[in-house]
Amino acid sequence: MIVNLLYWAPEEAEEKMAKPPNIHSVAARAGVSTATVSKVVNRINVGVSEATRQRVEDAIRDIGYRPNRVGRGLRKLRRSIIGMAIVDVSPSFLADPFTTNLVAGLSNHLSTQGFGLLLHGIRPHELKSSFLVRESEVDALCVTLSGSRRERLGYIKLLSELGQPFVAFQDQPVAAADACFVRQDDRAGAVSLARHILQKRRVKRAVMFISELSWPAIEQRVSGFRQVLGSKRVALDLVRCDETRAESIAAAAESCLARAALPDVFIGQNDQVALTVMQVLKRHDIRVPGDVGVSGFNAFPFSGFADPPLTTARSPAYELGQLGAEVILDRLETGHFRQKEHVLAVDLVAGSSV
Amino acid sequence: MIVNLLYWAPEEAEEKMAKPPNIHSVAARAGVSTATVSKVVNRINVGVSEATRQRVEDAIRDIGYRPNRVGRGLRKLRRSIIGMAIVDVSPSFLADPFTTNLVAGLSNHLSTQGFGLLLHGIRPHELKSSFLVRESEVDALCVTLSGSRRERLGYIKLLSELGQPFVAFQDQPVAAADACFVRQDDRAGAVSLARHILQKRRVKRAVMFISELSWPAIEQRVSGFRQVLGSKRVALDLVRCDETRAESIAAAAESCLARAALPDVFIGQNDQVALTVMQVLKRHDIRVPGDVGVSGFNAFPFSGFADPPLTTARSPAYELGQLGAEVILDRLETGHFRQKEHVLAVDLVAGSSV
C-alpha cells in the first residue's frame, strides 16, 4: 500500500528541524548583501548587474530559499492577505452554491494579484471574538452577514470601528466608514421572475418558502415578488423552514399542502428549496406546471436538469466575488473606495416549471 | 436607500490613514512596559499585579488596540495559519459538496485553536508557482490533488521538498517526508455498495460514469466496484464525462442509451452525476428501479429527496476536514505525525433506486 519514492534525499528527516534558509543564508552563499538579495527576489531591476543577479538566483535555487512573507509583511505593513468572514448559524457555512461560487471568484482574483484569502466561518454571536476582528491579521475584510437588519447594522458598526476597509456582500449600503457594498440585484431579479410567472399563468395565490434566519438578499427577493404580485392583487404567503435541510423544507411543504388549498405557484428562495418542494409535489401526484407552478432562485448548475427544468434566476455569484476582490485591492492601492456600492444584474432563466 | 448611522464618530474619516495603535501605544498609555502589555494580551498570569492588568486592559479598550499577528508571527516563527491548496482544473474549485464540507470541517476546527485557513484553488500546472509553495507563508499545508498517479507523486515530491509538514486528503499514502494522508475508505464504500446492488437485483452489466480528470478517490471507487462485480462476472463499463457540467453528464448518458442495450445498473461517481443520469432516464420513460438501477456516491443532503430516493454512500467529508486539522495541529505541537495515514469509513445509504 505504501509506496517508497526512492529518489528522495534521506537527510530529509534530519533536516526537518533545521531552520529554513533565510535571506542571510542566500546573501552569504552568493557573497552579496541581503539588500541585493532582496532586490533580486523582488525583481527590482535597477542597480543589480546581470552577473550578480545570476549568482543570487543560483544561490536561491541551491539552498531552496523561500522568501518569508511574514518578515516582508511586517516590514511593509502589508500582509497581502484578505480575510473572508462568513457569518452563518450553520457549521457547514459553505453549503450554499452561491457562497462557494462567490468565494471561488474572490479567491481566484486575489490569487492573480498575489493575495491570499483567509477563510473564516463564524456564528453570528462569535463575530466579535473572531481573531479576524480581535486581532490585526489581514489587510482588509470581506463579509457576508445574516440576521435581522438591526443585527447586521450592529456587525457593520463593529467592523467599521476596526479602522480597516471592508467589503460586505449581499447587504444594503450604509453611509459609513470605510466600506463598500457588493451585491446582486435580488429585488429586480424577483420582479422579472414574478412578471414572467404572471405572464405564464393565472395566479391568485403564491406561497414562498424562505429560511428561518433572516438574510438581506432574501428580504429583497420577497420585496420584489410582493411588489409585482401585490399590484395584481395576488396573495403572497411566506412559509419559513430550515432551508439547509431537505427534511425541513419537505415538512413545510407537506404541512402547507395539508392545511390549505393548492396555491397557483410555489416560490423557493433558492433552487435547492424549489427542487425539494417539487419532489414533494411529485409524491402527491401534483403536476408541475399543470396543477401548480414552481420557481427557484440563484440557478445552480443542475437545476436545468430537473423534471421539468426549473424556472429560476441566474446569480452572478462568481462575478460578485471577483468584483469584490477588484474593489478591495483598488481600495488598498488608492486609499479609498471609488464607489460605495456595486450591483450586478440577475438574469431570468426561463425553464418550464411555471 | 443609504442609511446613515448617526452614532458613528465623524473623525473616522480622518483617522483612516493614521497608524493603528501598537503595543507601544498601549504601554505608554498605561504607563507600563511593552513586556507587561504582552503578558496581559497573552494572558500570561504570572508576574502581573491585578491593578496593572486592569490599567493595561483599560488602555487596550480605550485606544482600540488589536495585537498584530504579523509581529507575533515573526517573533515566534509561528504564523498560526494553515494553507489549503485545492488542485483542480476548474476555476470553481469549490463546486463539489464533498470539498466544501471538508473545508468547513478543517476551517472550523482550526478556528477553535486560533488558527486560520488560507484557501487557494489552483490548476494543476500552477502548483509550483503558487505563493503557498514559492514563498513561506503558512505553518503547514493541506492539499487535495488530482491527475494521474504519476502526476500526483510529482506534486507530493514537490511538497516534500518544501521542508514543511503537509496533509494530503483523499490520496494514497507515500512513504515520504513529513506528510500524513487522510482519506475516506472509498474502496470499501464501493464494495459495500456493489454488494448491496447485487443483493437487490440481477446484474449482468453495469455502467459507471466518471470524470475525465483522474482523481485517486474515484480510482478507488472503480476498483471496489470492479472487485465485487468482477467476481460475479458482471461487466463494468466506464463512461467519462465532465462531471461538473450537467450537460456533459446528460450527453454521456444519452449516447450510452443510444449506443447499446440498457445495462442493469448505472453508477454515478457521485450523487450529482447519478441524479442527472436519473433525469435523463426519466425523459426516456425508463423506470428506476424498475427498468434499471441507479447508484450514487458521497451522499449530498438533497439526494434523499430524489424520486426515488438515491441509493448511495455517506461521505464523512466534514469529519475528514476536522481530522486533518487535528492531525496537522498535533504535528506542529509534537514535531511529528503519529500516523502516516488515517482512513474513515464510508457508510451505505440504502435508498430505493436499485
Place this chain on the structure above:
DNA sequence: CTGAAAGCGCTAACAA
C-alpha cells in the same frame, strides 16, 4: 552597482 543599518510589532530571556 553594492552594502550597512534602521526598524516594522512583537515576545522572551534576563536584569533590576
Place this chain on the structure above:
DNA sequence: TTGTTAGCGCTTTCAG
C-alpha cells in the same frame, strides 16, 4: 512585579 533589550526576516534609505 516590572522593565530592558535583542532579534525574528525582510525592505528601504542612504552612503560609499
